[in-house]
Amino acid sequence: MPKATSHKRGPSGGASPYSKPSPSTANVKSNAIFKMNTDLGQHVLKNPGVARAIVDKADLKQSDIVLEVGPGSGNLTVLILEKARKCIAVELDPRMAAEVTKRVQGTPAARRLDVVLGDVIKTELPYFDVCISNTPYQISSPLTFKLLATAPSPRVCILMFQREFALRLFAKAGDKLYSRLSVNAQMWAKIDHIMKVGKNNFKPPPAVESSVIRMVPKNPRPNISYEEWDGLLRICFVRKNKTLRANFLGTTSVLNLLENNYRTYCAQNDISLDDGPVDSTTATNGNEVLMELENTPAQSNDDAWNGFDNDGDGDNNNNNEMDFDLDPDADEDDLPAFFKEESKLKLSNSGTRKRKGKVHELVREKVRSVLEDKTQLADKRARMCEEGDFLRLLYGFNLEGIHFT
Structure with a gap:
């Protein structure tokens, strides 16, 4: 008597409970719960x-x-x-x-x-x-x-x-x-x-x-104002390959900011200011130094000013990377608006710069004194400064009534 024909179970005859699912079936089941966002x-x-x-x-x-x-x-x-x-x-x-x-x-x-x-x-x-x-x-x-x-x-x-x-x-x-x-x-x-x-x-x-x-x-926390500290670092690292002298004295908007802060400081502490115009000799010398700083050519490719990147990652993609702090030279990602306005200034307008008053020259001299005389950090670049150097800068500026908030 011939042996009865056995029918193997397959896709048409129902799958065995011990058989492994095919890769396509496994993928469908694994994604059945939800897809990762x-x-x-x-x-x-x-x-x-x-x-x-x-x-x-x-x-x-x-x-x-x-x-x-x-x-x-x-x-x-x-x-x-x-x-x-x-x-x-x-x-x-x-x-x-x-x-x-x-x-x-x-x-x-x-x-x-x-x-x-x-x-x-x-x-x-x-x-x-x-x-x-x-x-x-x-x-x-x-x-x-x-x-x-x-x-x-x-x-x-x-x-x-x-x-x-x-x-x-x-x-x-x-x-x-x-x-x-x-x-x-x-x-x-x-x-x-x-x-x-x-x-x-x-x-x-x-x-x-x-x-x-x-x-x-750190416990206890450092006894300094975070807003003051971060405000100083924003200016120092706006172009971290430039010297601190160029970042502070060669940037018109930075001096304007510090002047406004100094006026507020004086008003809060009942300090009188002589807000009259400066004589022509002082104004001319001040503008010449400022123009010299702004027109100084870059010494290397790292010093070149490339503007601001809104994302901070040097590209416009939206992959799985974060959207900030990826470009080593892009520390300007969330800077105040006055820094961004600085990138739009044209050198052709430097000859028609509005003459500054005595308060502006006073603030400029205070900044120069802190950088060159009191800390000797004027020629140092932010990327080479340590935590102690920034603390010395902050202390020196605060002693002169220069604040960053």
């Missing part, structure tokens, strides 16, 4: 080894309250909950917030997870001891300074940033990536590099490499 910086860290290393570097205690920015699907969150008393996860996407909540639902850790739905930059944060974040690249800079401004300060922040942004945070004087961001961040915190993270450790992979840094805010 890369415009919001949604690149989930999928490497468990890297995730555990990040949490271990925070040196968490059982009594710690941890702030996590952008928890995503919760790969870092579950590791944090293993070691900390509580985790406050701030998430902008409601889908991700539901996903991380569902991940711990029905477990003892669920009571120790507090998911806050909203923009972390606009949200008033509760108290926390440590911050751990796989940071969306678009908010790298504002998140950094929001954490530094938090009171009381967190004990430590373990943050993942785009590689180049991270390098700028801890760059030292003389480095190519040394910028206003470097000086500002290092004034308020001690920053160290922990590890590099390749793009293939994320899903979906971003277009750039990443790095993890440790940021320890």
Whole structure:
């Protein structure tokens, strides 16, 4: 008797419960939940080894309250909950917030997870001891300074940033990536590099490499005004390859700003000013020096003035990179309007410059005295100045009544 013909199960006969789905079927199922929104910086860290290393570097205690920015699907969150008393996860996407909540639902850790739905930059944060974040690249800079401004300060922040942004945070004087961001961040915190993270450790992979840094805010904070400090750095780094003399004395709008601030300072402190016109000899000499500074040719290609880049990244694309602080020479991305107006000035108009009064010449002499006589930093470039040099400048200007806010 012949053997009965067996019918193998195939696509038409129904799939075996033990058979592996085809790649096309797997992709459909994996995307059935939701698609990652890369415009919001949604690149989930999928490497468990890297995730555990990040949490271990925070040196968490059982009594710690941890702030996590952008928890995503919760790969870092579950590791944090293993070691900390509580985790406050701030998430902008409601889908991700539901996903991380569902991940711990029905477990003892669920009571120790507090998911806050909203923009972390606009949200008033509760108290926390440590911050751990796989940071969306678009908010790298504002998140950094929001954490530094938090009171009381967190004990430590373990943050993942785009590689180049991270390098700028801890760059030292003389480095190519040394910028206003470097000086500002290092004034308020001690920053160290922990590890590099390749793009293939994320899903979906971003277009750039990443790095993890440790940021320890200084306690107590430096006893200086942040607005004054940042105002000084904005002027110094407007053209960081120019000398400080050229940035202060060779830029008409900077002198006008400092003159207005000096008038305000004198009015608030009942200091009388002689606001009359200067004699022709003094005015001529002042204009000649100013014109000489403005018409000095660049000594190298690095000194060339290329104008301002609104994005700060040197291009107009909108990929997975952040939109600021990428170009080593683009520290002017968020400067006040008077700096941008300076780029529109024409040398042909220098001969018709309006004659300045005595107050303007007084302020100009005060600035020259601080740069040349009191600090001897007039011929130094901002990219070569250290934190102590900027502190000396700020102290010298404030003694002369020159302020930056």
